[in-house]
Amino acid sequence: MDYSGSILQTDVMTSLDVEKIRADFPILSQKVHGKDLAFLDNAASSQKPQQVLDATNNYYKTQHANIHRGVYHLSQVATFAYENSRKKIQKFINAASEKEIIFVRGTTEGINLVASSYGKDNVKAGDEIIITHMEHHSNIVPWQMLCKEKDAKLQVVPINDDGEMIFEELEKLISEKTKLIALAHISNSLGTINPVKDVIELAHQHNIPVLLDGAQAVPHEKVDVQELDCDFYTFSSHKVYGPTGIGVLYGKEELLEKMGPYQGGGDMIKSVTFEKTTYNDLPHKFEAGTPDIAGVVGLAVAIDYVESIGYDNIFQHEQELLKCGTEALSQIDGLKIIGTAKNKASVISFDMDGIHPHDIGQFLDNDGIAVRTGHHCTQPVMDRFNVPATTRASFSFYNTKEEIDRLVAGLIKVKEVFS
Amino acid sequence: MMDDLQELYQEVILDHNKSPRNYEVLANHNHFAEGDNPLCGDHIDVYLKVEGNTIKDIAFQGKGCAISKASASLMTSELKGRSLTETKELFEKFHKMVTSEIDETPDMDGLGKLAVLSGVKVFPLRIKCASLAWHTMxxxxxxxxxxxSTED
Incomplete structure (x- = not known):
């Protein structure tokens, strides 16, 4: 196949200086199997800029002590760094109060916290929780566990052939038994951007709270929790260029106030006797034990970094890559893109007939190209599209058109080997 | 590196992937098992017809990557007509070959065509692909x- 003269030859017209940005990410300049690394697995986890590496390193070098405890200088410095990061994150997602920002290990823990603490007091036998067919396992299993424990029922909104949720089906599923709706803001395996504002509006007409799994959304678009009016929102640091092992759960203060704690331990208490414990105020009530302080500090710097590039620029560049990638991959015979929603993030999942994604991934790896192969923790999505697995390329603001060219060339080579 | 990749995807493997041998549901089988590799989404059904101490017939069906399919195909070709004792020995030898240390030269005597799968040991994530059919058998x-399941 000859790609000269194809859309790939035209420059991506964005205001981003991608080369300058790439220079901030030391890992991107390395060679893999003798080839330049083309990192196209950003939906799984994104790479870290030097600014984040420096911030966590500097924290341990000059600021570390346990927080909320010591009267000494370092403990106060560390506490300030931690709590100041919370304020930054509050502003970042426009939460009404810093009490609404709870640090967790990641999106998975955020969802588990709500399923456990909110579910304990608000879900009883015969009640229902609604999710969609495109959820990540982390937004399925905690609800399944809750439903099993409470003898409640999990209802699933179906998706259409483009990988979009069928809104009318959600309307039909809502009833007085519905206690919560939990859905992905953006799907990790299909790239679909869900109409979350419409879902929330509909849910609130029935007084049903909504949890958004924002793991795939925060890296790509500006999130304003008050504008969305969502009740819970959770995301992971490592997908938004921050350290691994830390994430954020946002919850409306009035809901969090009423919820019981998630884990017991230090820092989540006001006073403890063997007879009785008084729990701490928000947000500390949900943060038992010494948290990942360096992770929180790194996340705040990652957010600064993303904001310095600007979401408008990020969106424009990534959408251009998505368009280029979609057009280029569509020209490969036998390649079928899974997930063709009208509103999509820069994620392309595909099936290349007869060739297993693991074989594709192995050959691409040899060319230095990192893509995700497998079920992407969304087995129900794979079943829906009748494939055991897909190959997925997901783009960040630091990816280039040239990397998409290499992906296409690599795929054509794979086809030749397996034809 | 390309050599490792070529070693992994040898012609024999590509051929068995494209035209798997003994790829059918075996009528009159008296042994059957299903195998899963949840990490890859691979699934395999293995059918055997055993008479006395001999594998009279063996077949498989399933979906999976080239390595898992070729391994299953090669396995069925090698095991047809073998005694159960020989089968056990081959299984152990095969297992040693794919899990041996990279700098170790495993004893491949008697493995015949199965030796083409020795390349997987350089790719730790693919060892399970090569072994699934054998564990299921x-x-x-x-x-x-x-x-x-490869994950149990």
């Missing part, structure tokens, strides 16, 4: 009714 012989 073993479970079928032991009449293990539970789904075999």
């Amino acid at each position: 073993n479970a079928a012989l032991e009449n293990n009714k539970e789904l075999i």
Whole structure:
């Protein structure tokens, strides 16, 4: 196949200086199997800029002590760094109060916290929780566990052939038994951007709270929790260029106030006797034990970094890559893109007939190209599209058109080997 | 590196992937097991017809990557007509070959065509792909009714 003269030859017209940005990410300049690394697995986890590496390193070098405890200088410095990061994150997602920002290990823990603490007091036998067919396992299993424990029922909104949720089906599923709706803001395996504002509006007409799994959304678009009016929102640091092992759960203060704690331990208490414990105020009530302080500090710097590039620029560049990638991959015979929603993030999942994604991934790896192969923790999505697995390329603001060219060339080579 | 990749995807493997041998549901089988590799989404059904101490016939069906499919195909070709004792020995030898240390030269005597799969040991994530059919075959012989998983 000859790609000269194809859309790939035209420059991506964005205001981003991608080369300058790439220079901030030391890992991107390395060679893999003798080839330049083309990192196209950003939906799984994104790479870290030097600014984040420096911030966590500097924290341990000059600021570390346990927080909320010591009267000494370092403990106060560390506490300030931690709590100041919370304020930054509050502003970042426009939460009404810093009490609404709870640090967790990641999106998975955020969802588990709500399923456990909110579910304990608000879900009883015969009640229902609604999710969609495109959820990540982390937004399925905690609800399944809750439903099993409470003898409640999990209802699933179906998706259409483009990988979009069928809104009318959600309307039909809502009833007085519905206690919560939990859905992905953006799907990790299909790239679909869900109409979350419409879902929330509909849910609130029935007084049903909504949890958004924002793991795939925060890296790509500006999130304003008050504008969305969502009740819970959770995301992971490592997908938004921050350290691994830390994430954020946002919850409306009035809901969090009423919820019981998630884990017991230090820092989540006001006073403890063997007879009785008084729990701490928000947000500390949900943060038992010494948290990942360096992770929180790194996340705040990652957010600064993303904001310095600007979401408008990020969106424009990534959408251009998505368009280029979609057009280029569509020209490969036998390649079928899974997930063709009208509103999509820069994620392309595909099936290349007869060739297993693991074989594709192995050959691409040899060319230095990192893509995700497998079920992407969304087995129900794979079943829906009748494939055991897909190959997925997901783009960040630091990816280039040239990397998409290499992906296409690599795929054509794979086809030749397996034809 | 390309050499490692070429070693992994040898012509024999590509051929068995494209035209798998003994790819059918075996009528009159008296042993059967299912195997899963949840990380890859691979699934395999293995059928055996055992008479006395001999594998009279063996077949498989399933979906999976080239390595898992070729390994299953090669396995069925090698095991047809073998005694159960020989089968057990081959299984152990095969297992040693794919899990041996990279700098170790495993004893491949008697492995015949199965030796083409020795390349997987350089790719740790693919060892399970090559082994799935064998573990499933073993479970079928032991009449293990539970789904075999590479993750158990």
